[in-house]
Amino acid sequence: MIHTESLTRTFKVGEETIEAVRGIDLDVAEGELVAFLGPNGAGKSTTLRMLTSLLPPTSGSATVAGIDVVGRPAEVRRRIGYIGQKDGAGHNHRVWDELLMQGRFYGMGKADAAGSGEELLRTLDLEALRMRKVSSLSGGQKRRLDIALGLIHAPGLLFLDEPSTGMDPQNRANLWEHITRIREQRGTTIVLTTHYLDEADAMAERVVIIDHGTIIADDTAETLKARQAGDRLTVVVRPAEADAARAVLGAEGSELAERPDDDGTALSVRVDAASRAMPGVLARLREAGVDVVAAAARRPTLDDVFLNLTGRSLREGES
Amino acid sequence: MAVLAPPTPVRTDVVTDVGHVWWRETLTILRDPFSLIFSLLQPLVFLGLFGPLLSGLAGDGSLFGGSSLQWFLPGVVVMITMFGTSMTGSSLQFEIMTGAFERILATPLSRASLMIGRALKELTPLVVQAAIITLVAIPFGFVLHPLHVLAGLLILGIFGVGVGALSYALAIAARKTEWIFWAVQQSLLFPLLILSGMMLPLETGPGWMQVVSKFNPLTYIVDAERLLFAGSFGDVKILWGLIAALVTAAVGLWVGIRSIRKATI
Numbered sequence: 001m002i003h004t005e006s007l008t009r010t011f012k013v014g015e016e017t018i019e020a021v022r023g024i025d026l027d028v029a030e031g032e033l034v035a036f037l038g039p040n041g042a043g044k045s046t047t048l049r050m051l052t053s054l055l056p057p058t059s060g061s062a063t064v065a066g067i068d069v070v071g072r073p074a075e076v077r078r079r080i081g082y083i084g085q086k087d088g089a090g091h092n093h094r095v096w097d098e099l100l101m102q103g104r105f106y107g108m109g110k111a112d113a114a115g116s117g118e119e120l121l122r123t124l125d126l127e128a129l130r131m132r133k134v135s136s137l138s139g140g141q142k143r144r145l146d147i148a149l150g151l152i153h154a155p156g157l158l159f160l161d162e163p164s165t166g167m168d169p170q171n172r173a174n175l176w177e178h179i180t181r182i183r184e185q186r187g188t189t190i191v192l193t194t195h196y197l198d199e200a201d202a203m204a205e206r207v208v209i210i211d212h213g214t215i216i217a218d219d220t221a222e223t224l225k226a227r228q229a230g231d232r233l234t235v236v237v238r239p240a241e242a243d244a245a246r247a248v249l250g251a252e253g254s255e256l257a258e259r260p261d262d263d264g265t266a267l268s269v270r271v272d273a274a275s276r277a278m279p280g281v282l283a284r285l286r287e288a289g290v291d292v293v294a295a296a297a298r299r300p301t302l303d304d305v306f307l308n309l310t311g312r313s314l315r316e317g318e319s
Numbered sequence: 320m321a322v323l324a325p326p327t328p329v330r331t332d333v334v335t336d337v338g339h340v341w342w343r344e345t346l347t348i349l350r351d352p353f354s355l356i357f358s359l360l361q362p363l364v365f366l367g368l369f370g371p372l373l374s375g376l377a378g379d380g381s382l383f384g385g386s387s388l389q390w391f392l393p394g395v396v397v398m399i400t401m402f403g404t405s406m407t408g409s410s411l412q413f414e415i416m417t418g419a420f421e422r423i424l425a426t427p428l429s430r431a432s433l434m435i436g437r438a439l440k441e442l443t444p445l446v447v448q449a450a451i452i453t454l455v456a457i458p459f460g461f462v463l464h465p466l467h468v469l470a471g472l473l474i475l476g477i478f479g480v481g482v483g484a485l486s487y488a489l490a491i492a493a494r495k496t497e498w499i500f501w502a503v504q505q506s507l508l509f510p511l512l513i514l515s516g517m518m519l520p521l522e523t524g525p526g527w528m529q530v531v532s533k534f535n536p537l538t539y540i541v542d543a544e545r546l547l548f549a550g551s552f553g554d555v556k557i558l559w560g561l562i563a564a565l566v567t568a569a570v571g572l573w574v575g576i577r578s579i580r581k582a583t584i
Contacts, residue, residue, distance in 0.1 A: 053425075054425060074427050074429070075427075077425060077427040078427040082425035084418055084422060086417060087418040087419065088419060088421075088422035089419060090347075091413070091417050093350075093419075094346070097343070097350070101342065104342075105336075105339055105423070105426040105428050106426060107329030107331040107427070146422075
């Protein structure tokens with residue numbers, strides 16, 4: 001569905017040249033659900049805008065839905081749906097008018113556009129808002145309308161730029177329910193950007209981590225977490241027993257780390273399947289004469305993956 | 320559940336695209352028709368309050384080569400065209416800020432149709448406005464030549480598309496600072512209008528004004544409109560007006576399409 005080769009984009013701001021995207025090689029197969037994850041300014045949206053033909057690349061090439069983005073941008077636009085970060089619907093327009101005209105923009109007949117529009121109003125719970133002026137809608141309602149606008153022509157490939165930014169958790173869950181259902185019905189290939197770790201983790205089948213304009217990791221969330229971070233097992237011990245505990249834990253796993261804790265020292269170590277390893281580790285600690293105060297097994301998050309890859313946390317960037 | 324194959328993309332031509340863009344914009348008028356009623360009053364105010372002053376100024380009417388109403392009415396029609404189409408960019412600027420512009424850019428609509436459709440929307444109320452002031456003026460001695468007026472509106476339409484496209488390009492250029500759009504629009508609009516001889520005849524003005532007016536495309540439009548509204552078809556000045564309209568439209572669309580392609584919204 002998507003194939004890019006060293007896709008780059010630079011911007012000139014005054015005398016300075018900013019390399020927003022520096023050489024992205026990406027392949028997305030039909031039916032995939034891919035999330036671009038990265039901090040703000042990492043180049044996620046710029047990449048998306050190049051793939052949707054809204055922004056010409058500085059160099060490199062991209063084929064989307066079998067068509068060269070630079071050579072035939074209009075043909076690419078015919079085959080994709082795009083939901084941007086801002087409000088897609090005109091504030092002075094009515095909900096139904098925008099939906100119907102969007103279908104017409106894609107060359108749909110009146111009856112087709114109306115049929116598809118009715119279905120989307122129902123699915124996205126917008127029926128009661130049909131003749132409302134867009135400016136009078138709430139943020140969540142506007143976002144659902146954006147989704148409807150992006151789907152009216154039933155594109156085989158859908159791009160979403162930060163689809164759930166600014167939504168409350170319930171609206172986010174609803175939004176994802178809608179997107180998942182539409183994907184099941186139509187087999188749509190979906191590429192989205194997000195800086196919500198849990199969203200990428202829960203929804204995407206494939207996570208592409210982008211930082212400073214390049215792809216630094218690309219795999220399923222599970223594999224990334226297993227390879228890049230792994231489970232960690234943490235025990236809290238009294239200072240007097242810390243040395244004995246270190247010896248035991250050092251033999252159990254790798255990447256031994258420690259920090260002070262109210263009850264003494266918290267020691268943590270990377271082990272495979274931490275919760276299964278826990279009983280054995282606790283038994284061996286007891287044999288070594290260590291009286292464990294507290295213990296925890298933790299699955300890694302995508303933030304651990306990002307931290308491991310870049311030395312920075314994704315959460316730090318959030319304000 | 321059965322997976323539906325995505326439909327085959329449909330190709331549309333520019334005329335269809337223009338129709339769709341025009342209709343989307345026109346729907347905003349139809350949903351709030353009060354805005355149209357209000358805008359209809361404006362040319363009547365000009366005609367009713369400015370017209371009599373001109374008649375008084377002219378005395379015997381020799382200044383205007385006959386009836387001052389016949390002279391002034393085409394000018395008012397040109398003026399409302401300029402007011403309307405030069406503001407094409409303002410609604411666009413709003414949509415650039417809110418995000419609708421980006422959504423529409425991502426559709427397969429042709430770039431020219433985005434501008435032509437929007438300019439035509441500004442021209443739509445104009446046809447109604449022109450009809451109303453013309454009808455109102457008839458009892459006051461205005462002689463109506465329907466075919467000539469239609470030809471005049473056609474030339475104005477072509478010209479208006481050009482002005483609309485330039486306004487569109489201005490909105491994109493000034494997308495980060497809203498006031499710049501209005502500053503440029505206002506500071507160009509009035510000199511252009513005055514230096515076309517639209518409100519007052521330039522023949523009585525200083526020589527430099529007459530020279531400058533020769534470089535103003537609007538001058539040729541105003542001249543052509545006056546001849547057409549007076550029921551003439553044979554004058555070469557009408558041809559010049561048509562050429563000025565076509566050149567403005569071509570330049571406007573060229574500048575507009577370039578600015579859409581170069582813009583990184």
